Amino acid sequence: MHSDSLMEYILVNYRWVFVVFFLLPCTLIGKVWATFEKSLWSRRRHTGLDHQKKVENIQLEIRHRNVYAPNRVMCTARPSWRSMTLAEMTYKKCMFNINVHLDEMISIDSHNRTVRVEPSITVGQLIPILIQSGWTVPVALELEDLTIGGLVMGIGLESSSFKFGLFHKTCTRYELITADGDLITCSEAENPDVFESIPFSYGTLGFLTAIDITIIPAKKYVRLQYRPISSLEKIQSCLISETLDTENNDFVELLMYSKDEGVLMTGKMTDGDQSTKYINEIGRFYKPWFFKHVESFLLSQKNAEEYIPLKDYYFRHNNSLFWEVQDIIPFGNHPVFRYLLGWIMPAKVALLKLTQTDTIKRLYNEHHFIDDFILPISCLKKSVEKFHKHLNIYPIWVCPTVLNPGHGLVHSHASVDNMYIDIGLYGEPNVSNYNSDIAKDLELFVLKSKGFKMMYVGTYLNIYEFKKMFNHCLYQRIRMQLNCEYNFPEVYDKVNKKVRR
Numbered sequence: 175m176h177s178d179s180l181m182e183y184i185l186v187n188y189r190w191v192f193v194v195f196f197l198l199p200c201t202l203i204g205k206v207w208a209t210f211e212k213s214l215w216s217r218r219r220h221t222g223l224d225h226q227k228k229v230e231n232i233q234l235e236i237r238h239r240n241v242y243a244p245n246r247v248m249c250t251a252r253p254s255w256r257s258m259t260l261a262e263m264t265y266k267k268c269m270f271n272i273n274v275h276l277d278e279m280i281s282i283d284s285h286n287r288t289v290r291v292e293p294s295i296t297v298g299q300l301i302p303i304l305i306q307s308g309w310t311v312p313v314a315l316e317l318e319d320l321t322i323g324g325l326v327m328g329i330g331l332e333s334s335s336f337k338f339g340l341f342h343k344t345c346t347r348y349e350l351i352t353a354d355g356d357l358i359t360c361s362e363a364e365n366p367d368v369f370e371s372i373p374f375s376y377g378t379l380g381f382l383t384a385i386d387i388t389i390i391p392a393k394k395y396v397r398l399q400y401r402p403i404s405s406l407e408k409i410q411s412c413l414i415s416e417t418l419d420t421e422n423n424d425f426v427e428l429l430m431y432s433k434d435e436g437v438l439m440t441g442k443m444t445d446g447d448q449s450t451k452y453i454n455e456i457g458r459f460y461k462p463w464f465f466k467h468v469e470s471f472l473l474s475q476k477n478a479e480e481y482i483p484l485k486d487y488y489f490r491h492n493n494s495l496f497w498e499v500q501d502i503i504p505f506g507n508h509p510v511f512r513y514l515l516g517w518i519m520p521a522k523v524a525l526l527k528l529t530q531t532d533t534i535k536r537l538y539n540e541h542h543f544i545d546d547f548i549l550p551i552s553c554l555k556k557s558v559e560k561f562h563k564h565l566n567i568y569p570i571w572v573c574p575t576v577l578n579p580g581h582g583l584v585h586s587h588a589s590v591d592n593m594y595i596d597i598g599l600y601g602e603p604n605v606s607n608y609n610s611d612i613a614k615d616l617e618l619f620v621l622k623s624k625g626f627k628m629m630y631v632g633t634y635l636n637i638y639e640f641k642k643m644f645n646h647c648l649y650q651r652i653r654m655q656l657n658c659e660y661n662f663p664e665v666y667d668k669v670n671k672k673v674r675r
């Protein structure tokens with residue numbers, strides 16, 4: 175066998191060898207470096223002065239581009255392999271890349287209950303700092319490497335979204351550098367139309383440099399109740415009633431393990447009391463993967479309740495990257511592996527992405543499905559049936575989220591707030607005829623059901639279908655107002671499958 179193809183054969187069939195013996199040690203070195211860097215620079219934090227300097231540098235870079243390369247539209251210089259998606263953003267190669275890597279927390283304002291952060295700070299950096307100070311964010315994402323800027327410019331949701339909505343609904347102010355290099359701020363009171371247009375604009379209105387996020391008091395635990403249910407009708411009705419009970423629930427999440435079986439989880443933030451019974455620190459390295467733990471309640475058909483430390487609950491899907499790691503390290507949930515190497519898991523997503531070969535990428539494209547669809551909650555049953563027929567992937571992640579009416583790109587189709595569900599499908603389709611036509615067909619099904627698609631993986635929709643799914647009226651007006659036309663691409667130019675592969 176040719177040495178190149180031998181290498182590829184090894185990388186594809188024994189990828190775990192490379193991941194366990196090379197990527198995990200690299201991840202560890204990265205973590206040690208990050209801790210060292212944090213302590214080295216800690217004295218410079220929270221001054222606000224550095225931030226101003228960094229913003230001025232970005233303004234200089236944009237003005238330089240405006241003089242020397244006005245014909246090339248702009249995007250961030252964040253390399254494609256760092257971004258939390260399987261896709262490669264090929265559009266970056268022909269656009270003018272502006273370095274906006276600002277990744278610090280600027281300040282916490284306990285009086286007004288907001289935290290001001292720079293856009294490249296990750297959820298994994300921010301949440302532990304907040305919890306240490308007694309605070310948290312209302313919508314705390316489950317994958318540590320997601321950035322705040324990416325979540326605003328794309329969209330983010332979590333099991334508390336049925337109460338608080340998409341991540342950007344908890345943001346109160348954005349600081350943005352426009353195409354002309356001017357610094358503007360916007361909020362509900364100041365430039366409200368720009369404020370409404372920014373979420374989901376994928377960096378096509380300007381560069382974010384700071385975001386204010388609402389904070390709420392953190393509690394020690396989440397009291398999590400697990401309820402296995404074995405009928406799709408019943409699952410749908412229970413899910414709807416739990417999302418209406420905002421008094422008793424802070425978190426609602428559903429994992430489906432087959433077409434008719436799922437475990438509904440409802441949680442409440444609490445400090446616990448004397449009666450606090452079973453504390454399960456699921457974030458400890460030797461603990462089983464969360465989706466396996468949840469499945470055990472389905473297998474035993476027993477309702478259960480546990481107290482989970484807040485941070486462990488937030489990052490419950492991080493260790494197994496939902497259920498994606500099982501495909502890369504099939505024995506990753508075995509107790510021997512967990513006790514020996516669980517403490518450095520998971521391998522950094524960016525490293526997995528950076529080191530995947532073309533063959534791995536092609537095989538993922540041809541044999542793997544990763545996507546999220548946001549549909550009205552009443553469509554749960556028909557959607558699960560549709561996805562079962564065309565993909566047959568389990569588990570399925572179901573996360574309710576409220577969408578508000580409005581004029582931004584993503585909003586509810588009703589004139590009052592409306593409950594939707596995010597359906598996340600990650601894995602290898604178990605049908606004989608899987609191909610990209612099926613993916614396109616599913617997107618059209620979502621469009622017809624008055625739903626939305628998350629765009630981090632890209633879309634097969636054409637521009638007309640895309641504009642039907644996302645209301646572009648206000649967005650186009652703001653693009654004119656901020657002089658974006660020849661300076662930034664449109665959202666579709668960044669998310670269609672030709673440039674996001």
Ligand SMILES: Cc1cc2nc3c(=O)[nH]c(=O)nc-3n(C[C@H](O)[C@H](O)[C@H](O)COP(=O)(O)OP(=O)(O)OC[C@H]3O[C@@H](n4cnc5c(N)ncnc54)[C@H](O)[C@@H]3O)c2cc1C
Pocket residue numbers: 186187189500501502503533534537538541542601602
């Ligand atoms: C994602 C995942 C991570 C792994 N990493 C990859 C990977 O990145 N790329 C890869 O090709 N194989 C990967 N493998 C190895 C792959 O699972 C095995 O080669 C496969 O299970 C063997 O199945 P098969 O011989 O029945 O081939 P078939 O099921 O007939 O599959 C046909 C082709 O698809 C590939 N394939 C099967 N499962 C996956 C998958 N989950 N993701 C991507 N391709 C798949 C197979 O290697 C094979 O070449 C990984 C295992 C999983 C399951």
Ligand SMILES: NC(=O)C1=CN([C@@H]2O[C@H](COP(=O)(O)OP(=O)(O)OC[C@H]3O[C@@H](n4cnc5c(N)ncnc54)[C@H](OP(=O)(O)O)[C@@H]3O)[C@@H](O)[C@H]2O)C=CC1
Pocket residue numbers: 248249250251252256257258259263274293294315316317319320321322323324325327328329330331332376377378380381382383628629630668
């Ligand atoms: N639970 C959840 O909700 C999950 C969400 N996701 C998705 O992942 C993505 C976030 O991933 P992440 O890796 O953090 O972000 P990405 O690097 O993927 O960035 C997402 C978009 O935001 C733009 N962007 C980022 N920072 C700025 C900035 N400072 N100014 C202007 N534009 C900016 C990028 O622009 P450019 O193209 O110019 O680089 C890009 O188009 C979101 O799209 C989200 O939907 C993924 C997993 C889970």
Ligand SMILES: CC(C)=CCC[C@@H](C)[C@H]1CC[C@H]2C3=C(CC[C@]12C)[C@@]1(C)CC[C@H](O)C[C@@H]1CC3
Pocket residue numbers: 258259260495496498523526527530534544546598600628
């Ligand atoms: C909760 C929501 C809305 C989405 C979750 C999406 C995640 C399951 C994916 C986001 C980035 C993905 C990547 C991979 C697996 C699935 C995600 C974590 C890989 C690690 C798969 C293996 C490849 O070689 C690299 C991928 C990088 C991105």
